[in-house]
Amino acid sequence: MFKKDPLQVIAFQTYGTSNHLYIRGRAIEDESINLEQKGAFKLLFNAWKRFETDEIKNTELIIKIGEDRFFYTKTDKRGYFLLDETVEDDLSVYANDEGWVAMVASYRQEHITRTIQSDNRFPVEMLIPSIHASFGVISDIDDTILHTGLVSVLKWRVLINTLLTSAGKRIPLEGASEFYHLLHQGKTGNEANPIFYVSHSPWNLYRYLEYFLKKNKFPKGPIVLRNFPRLFAKKAKNEKPQKQKEILNLLKTYPDLKFILIGDNGEHDPVIYLEIAKAYPKRILAIYLRRVNHKNRMATVYRLYKNYKNIPVLLVRTTDEAIKHAKKHGFIAN
Structure with missing residues (x-):
């Protein structure tokens, strides 16, 4: 029996506002694709792995902001997830000088029996445009x-x-x-x-x-x-x-x-x-x-x-x- 690949969460760099959380991403198996790969055969194999993904379906994820803010979402049948939520507090307090808010995604432990990369911590970033932006x-x-x-x-x-x-x-x-x-x-x-x-x-x-x-x-x-x-x-x-x-x-x-x-x-x-x-x-x-x-x-x-x-x-x-x-x-x- 083939050994299954470890799990990962790929959170897409996305955008939101000070009171609107908008996070997109996908939960899939980690195929360990080398983005600097050389050689035609290996490059073709990498391309095949990009499109022949093993998605993690209907699985709950946790998005953590700061020390004590938690949000929950669930993947669909193709492993994609979308957290689109209005919040009362000001998310911009978590942003750096460029407006990026750093978060962490993780699998709900009770739903996972597989090996997980990065100690079940995957980076998430959302941009809140600077108040100094002209356009x-x-x-x-x-x-x-x-x-x-x-x-x-x-x-x-x-x-x-x-x-x-x-x-x-x-x-x-x-x-x-x-x-x-x-x-x-x-x-x-x-x-x-x-x-x-x-x-x-x-x-x-x-x-x-x-x-x-x-x-x-x-x-x-x-x-x-x-x-x-x-x-x-x-x-x-x-x-x-x-x-x-x-x-x-x-x-x-x-x-x-x-x-x-x-x-x-x-x-x-x-x-x-x-x-x-x-x-x-x-x-x-x-x-x-x-x-x-x-x-x-x-x-x-x-x-x-x-x-x-x-x-x-x-x-x-x-x-x-x-x-x-x-x-x-x-x-x-x-």
């Missing part, structure tokens, strides 16, 4: 800060990059990290403007993308992905893309915060961002769209934004161009 940034990941090849024929580059390239070897777009740090610092240099990374990628790639962002020194921020789509599942008529729903939830969560939207012109970002900007004209400060090498997509974006003049929109060729534009509009220091 927030909502950024895509694929082909916005990370080369993926989404517009390649049959998306073959996506497969090669995801399956045969370790997270440590993935290449960020030139200057992207610097630009995001400037936006994070804002015009005064100490605004701690929150950066939200919202991607169409599935949660299975969370640790992969988290490692990429950290290794390439991007500002720390909540990472919002999506559930892996069920086979043959049909969307309801006129249902919005999950990415759009997540962005709208950010606007709802922070009604007094304005946002800059950053994406690329290769997939759905231009349509989603324009629709949001039109629906919330006073909430969106600017839209930045990275140019991808695809003639038809470029033509579509030009037509889409041709007569839109309400807020600044830049089709970004280089990061230097984006930095100059941000300085001109007072988003970052000169």
Whole structure:
């Protein structure tokens, strides 16, 4: 009989407010995936392990804040959990200077007979934006800060990059990290403007993308992905893309915060961002769209934004161009 892997809780970097606790994550077996793995076969095996997860279903978890604040949640049939709760006390007292609240997740001992990593203590972090923040940034990941090849024929580059390239070897777009740090610092240099990374990628790639962002020194921020789509599942008529729903939830969560939207012109970002900007004209400060090498997509974006003049929109060729534009509009220091 095969020995079962130890259990773990992967809590996604998420966001909340001083009186709203919003924690997402997943309870699964620890497959000990090496994010710096080398060798095609081992990389393929790692990729298989990311998607062939052994989830811990219908299991109670405890979330601890500080010394004596406890909250309880339960995993679903795919091992995911969501703690979405309004509280009376001020959670910001637990936050550091950047607004991060550190917590600990653990399994309810009476439900667990298996070996558990880390002495049944798993880190959880939630961002409460600083009171000094002037705006927030909502950024895509694929082909916005990370080369993926989404517009390649049959998306073959996506497969090669995801399956045969370790997270440590993935290449960020030139200057992207610097630009995001400037936006994070804002015009005064100490605004701690929150950066939200919202991607169409599935949660299975969370640790992969988290490692990429950290290794390439991007500002720390909540990472919002999506559930892996069920086979043959049909969307309801006129249902919005999950990415759009997540962005709208950010606007709802922070009604007094304005946002800059950053994406690329290769997939759905231009349509989603324009629709949001039109629906919330006073909430969106600017839209930045990275140019991808695809003639038809470029033509579509030009037509889409041709007569839109309400807020600044830049089709970004280089990061230097984006930095100059941000300085001109007072988003970052000169």
